[in-house]
Amino acid sequence: xxxxxxxxxxxxxxxxxxxxxxxxxxxxxxxxxxxxxxxxxxxxxxxxxxxxxxxxxxxxxxxxxxxxxxxxxxxxxxxxxxxxxxxxxxxxxxxxxxxxxxxxxxxxxxxxxxxxxxxxxxxxxxxxxxxxxxxxxxxxxxxxxxxxxxxxxxxxxxxxxxxxxxxxxxxxxxxxxxxxxxxxxxxxxxxxxxxxxxxxxxxxxxxxxxxxxxxxxxxxxxxxxxxxxxxxxxxxxxxxxxxxxxxxxxxxxxxxxxxxxxxxxxxxxxxxxxxxxxxxxxxxxxxxxxxxxxxxxxxxxxxxxxxxxxxxxxxxxxxxxxxxxxxxxxxxxxxxxxxxxxxxxxxxxxxxxxxxxxxxxxxxxxxxxxxxxxxxxxxxxxxxxxxxxxxxxxxxxxxxxxxxxxxxxxxxxxxxxxxxxxxxxxxxxxxxxxxxxxxxxxxxxxxxxxxxxxxxxxxxxxxxxxxxxxxxxxxxxxxxxxxxxxxxxxxxxxxxxxxxxxxxxxxxxxxxxxxxxxxxxxxxxxxxxxxxxxxxxxxxxxxxxxxxxxxxxxxxxxxxxxxxxxxxxxxxxxxxxxxxxxxxxxxxxxxxxxxxxxxxxxxxxxxxxxxxxxxxxxxxxxxxxxxxxxxxxxxxxxxxxxxxxxxxxxxxxxxxxxxxxxxxxxxxxxxxxxxxxxxxxxxxxxxxxxxxxxxxxxxxxxxxxxxxxxxxxxxxxxxxxxxxxxxxxxxxxxxxxxxxxxxxxxxxxxxxxxxxxxxxxxxxxxxxxxxxxxxxxxxxxxxxxxxxxxxxxxxxxxxxxxxxx
Amino acid sequence: xxxxxxxxxxxxxxxxxxxxxxxxxxxxxxxxxxxxxxxxxxxxxxxxxxxxx
Numbered sequence: 113x114x115x116x117x118x119x120x121x122x123x124x125x126x127x128x129x130x131x132x133x134x135x136x137x138x139x140x141x142x143x144x145x146x147x148x149x150x151x152x153x154x155x156x157x158x159x160x161x162x163x164x165x166x167x168x169x170x171x172x173x174x175x176x177x178x179x180x181x182x183x184x185x186x187x188x189x190x191x192x193x194x195x196x197x198x199x200x201x202x203x204x205x206x207x208x209x210x211x212x213x214x215x216x217x218x219x220x221x222x223x224x225x226x227x228x229x230x231x232x233x234x235x236x237x238x239x240x241x242x243x244x245x246x247x248x249x250x251x252x253x254x255x256x257x258x259x260x261x262x263x264x265x266x267x268x269x270x271x272x273x274x275x276x277x278x279x280x281x282x283x284x285x286x287x288x289x290x291x292x293x294x295x296x297x298x299x300x301x302x303x304x305x306x307x308x309x310x311x312x313x314x315x316x317x318x319x320x321x322x323x324x325x326x327x328x329x330x331x332x333x334x335x336x337x338x339x340x341x342x343x344x345x346x347x348x349x350x351x352x353x354x355x356x357x358x359x360x361x362x363x364x365x366x367x368x369x370x371x372x373x374x375x376x377x378x379x380x381x382x383x384x385x386x387x388x389x390x391x392x393x394x395x396x397x398x399x400x401x402x403x404x405x406x407x408x409x410x411x412x413x414x415x416x417x418x419x420x421x422x423x424x425x426x427x428x429x430x431x432x433x434x435x436x437x438x439x440x441x442x443x444x445x446x447x448x449x450x451x452x453x454x455x456x457x458x459x460x461x462x463x464x465x466x467x468x469x470x471x472x473x474x475x476x477x478x479x480x481x482x483x484x485x486x487x488x489x490x491x492x493x494x495x496x497x498x499x500x501x502x503x504x505x506x507x508x509x510x511x512x513x514x515x516x517x518x519x520x521x522x523x524x525x526x527x528x529x530x531x532x533x534x535x536x537x538x539x540x541x542x543x544x545x546x547x548x549x550x551x552x553x554x555x556x557x558x559x560x561x562x563x564x565x566x567x568x569x570x571x572x573x574x575x576x577x578x579x580x581x582x583x584x585x586x587x588x589x590x591x592x593x594x595x596x597x598x599x600x601x602x603x604x605x606x607x608x609x610x611x612x613x614x615x616x617x618x619x620x621x622x623x624x625x626x627x628x629x630x631x632x633x634x635x636x637x638x639x640x641x642x643x644x645x646x647x648x649x650x651x652x653x654x655x656x657x658x659x660x661x662x663x664x665x666x667x668x669x670x671x672x673x674x675x676x677x678x679x680x681x682x683x684x685x686x687x688x689x690x691x692x693x694x695x696x697x698x699x700x701x702x703x704x705x706x707x708x709x710x711x712x713x714x715x716x717x718x719x720x721x722x723x724x725x726x727x728x729x730x731x732x733x734x735x736x737x738x739x740x741x742x743x744x745x746x747x748x749x750x751x752x753x754x755x756x757x758x759x760x761x762x763x764x765x766x767x768x769x770x771x772x773x774x775x776x777x778x779x780x781x782x783x784x785x786x787x788x789x790x791x792x793x794x795x796x797x798x799x800x801x802x803x804x805x806x807x808x809x810x811x812x813x814x815x816x817x818x819x820x821x822x823x824x825x826x827x828x829x830x831x832x833x834x835x836x837x838x839x840x841x842x843x844x845x846x847x848x849x850x851x852x853x854x855x856x857x858x859x860x861x862x863x864x865x866x867x868x869x870x871x872x873x874x875x876x877x878x879x880x881x882x883x884x885x886x887x888x889x890x891x892x893x894x895x896x897x898x899x900x901x902x903x904x905x906x907x908x909x910x911x912x913x914x915x916x917x
Numbered sequence: 918x919x920x921x922x923x924x925x926x927x928x929x930x931x932x933x934x935x936x937x938x939x940x941x942x943x944x945x946x947x948x949x950x951x952x953x954x955x956x957x958x959x960x961x962x963x964x965x966x967x968x969x970x
Contacts, residue, residue, distance in 0.1 A: 260933035268934060271923025273949040279956020280963065683957040689968050707968070714967035715960075722945060729934050751937045758936035 113836055113871050115154060116184045123179025123200055125149055131838075133187040134913040135864045136857075136872045140900075141909025147875050149174070151242050151840040156203075157183045157196045158240040158838075159213055159231045166207040175204035180219075189869055190835040191237055195222045239834040243823040245843040249807050250791060252823060253759055254741040261733040269726050277723070284716055286680045291709045294671060296702055299664045306661040309654040316647040323640040329622070330633045336615040337626055343602045343611070350599040357595060361588045368581040375574040382567035392559050399552035402545045403579075407586040409542040414590035416538060418597045420531040425539065432532050439525040442518055449515045452506045459503045466496040467659055471666035504651045553579070665698050672701050684708070729755070741788065760786045766821040767793060775817055775855045776810065777803070817856060824863055840873040857914060874914050878904060926950055941966050 115131040126146030131137055141147055152174070155162040164171040178200030185194040197219040206216045213231065215221055221228040228234050247255070376396070383389040417423070422431045469475070469492045480490035490498075553575060560568035603611070619625065624632055672692045675681050684691065689711070692704035728750035735748035737755050746752070763786040767773055773781045773795075780798025786807070787794065794804035810818060820841060827839060860872050882904065886897035896912075903910035924930065927947045930938075938946065948954045948962055 257933065260931045263931040264934050267924045268930065271925060271950065272946075276949055276954065276956045276959050280959035283956060283960040284963065683961055684964070687961060687965055687968070689965070708964075711964050711968035714970065715963035718941070718967060719963055722942060725938075725942060726934070729937060732937075733933060754937040755933060758933050761936075762932070 113185055113187045113838060115838070116186075117150070117153070117181055118184070119179060119181045121179040121181075123177045123181070125174070125177030125179075127153065127181075128909060128911070130911070131873060132911060134871070136860045136874060136914040137911060138874050138876065138914040139909065139911050140876045140878050141904070141907075142878050145908045147909065148242075148842055151240065151842060151873070151875070153178065153183070153198075154240045154838060154840075155242060156213070156217070157185075157194075157198075158238040159234050160240045163242075166211060171207070172204060175200040175207070178203070185238065185836075188237065188836050192224050194234075194238060195220070197221075235834065237835050239837040240840070241827055241837065242840045242842055243820070243827075245820075245841065249810065249818055250741050253763060253788070254738040256762065257733040257738045257741070257755070257759060261730040261738075264726055264730050264733075272726075281719065283680070283683055284712065284719060287684065287712055288716060290671060290674055290681070291705065291712060294664075294667055294705070296706045296709075299668070299702060302657065302660045302664055306654070306657040309650065309657040313647065313650040313654045316643065316650040320640070320643040320647050323636065323643040327633075327636040327640045329618075330629065330636050333615065333618055333622070333624075333629055334633055336611060336618075337629060340608065340612055340615065343608045347599065347602045347608075350595055350602070354592065354595050354599060357588060357592045361585065361592060364581055364585045364588060368578065368585055371574065371578040371581055375571070375578055378567075378571055378574055382563050382571060388559060388562055392556060395552050395555040395559060399549055399556070402548035402552060403582045403586075405545040406542055406549060407582070407589055409538055409545060410586040410590045411593045413535065413538045413542065414593040415597055416531045416534050418594045420528040420535070422532065422535075425535065428532060428535055432529065435525050435529050435532070439522060439529070442522045442525065446515065446518050446522065449518070456503060456506045459499050459506070463496065463499055463503070464662070466492060466499065467662040468666060470496060470659065471663040500651065500655050504648065549579070668698055668701055668705070669694070671705065672696075737788075741791075756788050760788050762825065763788070763793075766818060766825055767795075769821060769859075772818060772821050772855075772859070817859075820856060821859070828867075835869055837867075837870045838873060839870055840875060842875045860914065872914075878909075924950070 113131075114133040117127050117129050119127070119129075126144065126149065128139065128141075128146055128150040131139070131150075139147055152162055152164075164174060178198060180197075180199045183196045183198065186192065188194060198217075199219050202219060203217045206214065210216065215228060215231060215234075221234065223233070223237065379392050379396070380389065383392060413425075417425065420431065421435075422428055469477075475493040475496075476491050478489040479492045479495050482488050482490070487494075556575060557572065560571050563571070602608075615626075619629070622632075672694050675684065675691060676694060689708065690704055691708065692701040696704070728748075731748035732750035732752050732755050736746045736750065736752045737759060739746045740752075740756075764784055767776065767784050767786065773784065777784065777793075777795050778797060781795045781803075784793065784795040786792075791807050792804050793807055794802065797803050823841075824839070827837075860874070864870060864872060882897040882901035886894045886901060889897060900910045900912070927943070927950060930946065935943075944966075945959065945962060948959055951958075
């Protein structure tokens with residue numbers, strides 16, 4: 113490249129007017145001729161980083177001193193000519209307006225006669241880099257770390273695809289929100305609580321059954337005791353009453369017999385014709401027949417009434433109504449008992465539907481509507497509660513015993529009603545035969561009219577007496593029938609013995625005495641009540657736990673549905689992981705969700721780490737690595753060991769260059785390593801001897817040479833592609849000893865060949881008297897020295913292709 | 918003064934950063950620089966890598 117600077121006005125600042133197109137250019141001149149200022153101007157012309165703070169006085173002075181000028185660059189790759197017109201004052205004003213550099217800093221900026229479209233276009237064409245020699249190796253390494261931090265900030269972070277990061281963050285956030293709504297642990301605990309409540313209720317049901325069975329057993333024993341007591345007490349009373357009654361009947365029967373005989377004798381004595389006697393005897397037979405029938409019917413009626421539980425013929429209708437009512441209730445209860453299993457199953461089928469509806473938020477919606485009554489509407493929740501109560505009722509007590517008892521009661525009531533139905537016909541029959549008695553007595557009275565009055569009166573009296581005794585006998589027979597019925601109901605004596613034996617055996621089995629039975633029965637009754645109450649409580653717990661478990665299932669199903677159908681989660685369908693599916697059991701769904709959730713939580717954590725990664729590495733480079741190298745207290749340590757290893761590796765690579773190694777470490781140096789903690793370089797000499805040396809201890813000449821490698825290496829890290837680059841090596845000529853110049857020249861030429869777009873400008877202070885050297889040499893060398901002496905005399909600087917003197 | 922030309926491919930990653938990236942971070946960075954990839958791909962890569970651990 114050839115750089116030409118044409119000044120249109122005198123700005124005051126000295127500048128080098130031309131840098132010729134040599135691969136490695138030597139610019140040598142006295143102090144103050146503008147060597148470094150020219151490089152800085154060219155840095156601005158290439159929009160490369162330059163060392164001015166645009167708000168500083170130095171920047172103002174620099175701009176003012178430039179005046180108006182044109183910089184022309186030719187010999188470029190990918191372009192013929194770059195032309196930049198600058199007005200220093202205008203550039204200063206533009207810099208104050210924009211801060212960072214823009215094309216407005218130039219009056220004109222053209223490439224091959226066409227205005228440049230952007231600074232990026234300029235930067236892609238040309239880069240100007242200045243390497244200062246007055247910086248040490250350690251500082252160079254620190255700057256290298258700083259430069260890496262700068263590149264991360266300027267070139268990596270803006271290129272991260274923040275829209276993609278934002279999209280990914282939104283997707284992860286949506287999924288986290290969805291999966292965050294359930295807790296596997298809580299669901300597991302609630303499921304376990306439901307299972308436990310179910311087990312406890314089953315245990316409670318068993319306990320209640322046991323308690324009720326115990327109560328029934330003791331109840332049965334108590335009934336047996338009571339029965340025995342009844343037999344013993346009431347049976348004796350009945351026996352006594354029957355004995356008395358039998359005696360009374362026998363007495364009345366005897367009186368009746370006597371009365372009948374007296375009547376017969378009186379009739380025979382009073383009647384004087386055979387015909388009348390025959391008629392009287394006929395009337396008498398009619399009477400006896402009718403009286404016997406009345407007596408039998410009275411007996412039968414007493415037995416029927418006793419069996420029907422009716423004490424009085426006047427209460428028959430009331431008794432019938434009562435029996436029919438109880439029979440209807442008994443029959444309904446019997447149907448209910450028969451239906452309990454079926455109804456329990458029906459409720460078991462309905463309850464999950466009700467619970468699911470409640471879980472879906474429909475709990476307060478009306479489900480049933482009554483035509484009238486205080487509860488016109490039944491909500492889903494209310495119906496669910498009613499079903500639970502009914503289910504508990506059906507579960508509470510075994511019904512077989514009640515069913516057996518009920519069957520007997522129904523049969524008894526039916527028999528009683530059948531008996532009641534017989535009462536009316538019996539009464540009618542008895543009334544008919546009583547009328548026949550009256551007829552027979554009336555006939556006898558009519559026949560008496562054929563006798564004298566005294567005889568007739570006597571017969572009338574005897575017949576009245578006999579009738580009274582007949583009626584009394586019928587009455588007593590009826591009473592005996594009632595007592596006999598009651599006595600028969602108590603059982604025969606052998607039955608009593610069997611009952612007593614059975615009671616003794618059962619009490620023995622229970623380990624109880626008859627005296628302990630009442631207390632035990634009370635305790636069993638209380639225990640059954642307690643178990644029933646406990647079961648009610650357990651049922652409430654189960655219902656609550658089961659409802660919670662059902663809600664969990666519904667929530668789980670909703671999450672799975674959302675993952676399957678919501679477009680926000682479409683991206684997870686391509687994940688190489690088993691996702692929960694609607695057809696899976698809740699346990700499987702939960703396992704798949706847990707796996708996904710765990711992955712998501714880790715992904716979120718990594719995402720957050722990635723977000724802070726770049727700032728962390730920047731801090732690690734600047735506030736950690738750089739600070740440490742500069743002897744400052746580090747304030748960041750993000751990945752510091754890794755960063756240090758990287759920089760050590762970079763430094764090692766400089767010293768591993770064969771030319772550098774030979775120059776600084778001697779021939780045959782191997783196993784080179786750099787330790788930035790101790791700031792030492794270590795290697796093995798050709799003889800295999802381990803050597804090391806502090807980096808700071810390298811001589812100034814050695815430092816400058818190594819430093820040059822380092823700084824050029826730093827430039828090679830630039831990631832942005834640029835077609836042409838001018839590298840100015842400034843301010844270190846004084847440190848490069850003459851004996852190192854040869855190696856430096858070789859190294860720069862080597863660099864130039866491997867970086868064809870680069871041109872190197874080596875800036876050196878004038879340190880030799882070239883006129884004297886010309887006089888001391890001959891031939892081409894003398895001629896060169898004379899040209900150099902003349903250039904210095906004319907311009908105070910000289911420019912030539914770099915070569916070692 | 919700094920240049921502002923964002924990198925567009927993984928090879929442009931500054932060496933200090935490249936030296937300290939984990940394999941996962943490197944892959945994610947490559948995905949962010951890939952013009953064919955979108956936010957779905959980034960989220961999926963994050964979750965899949967987490968699940969594979």
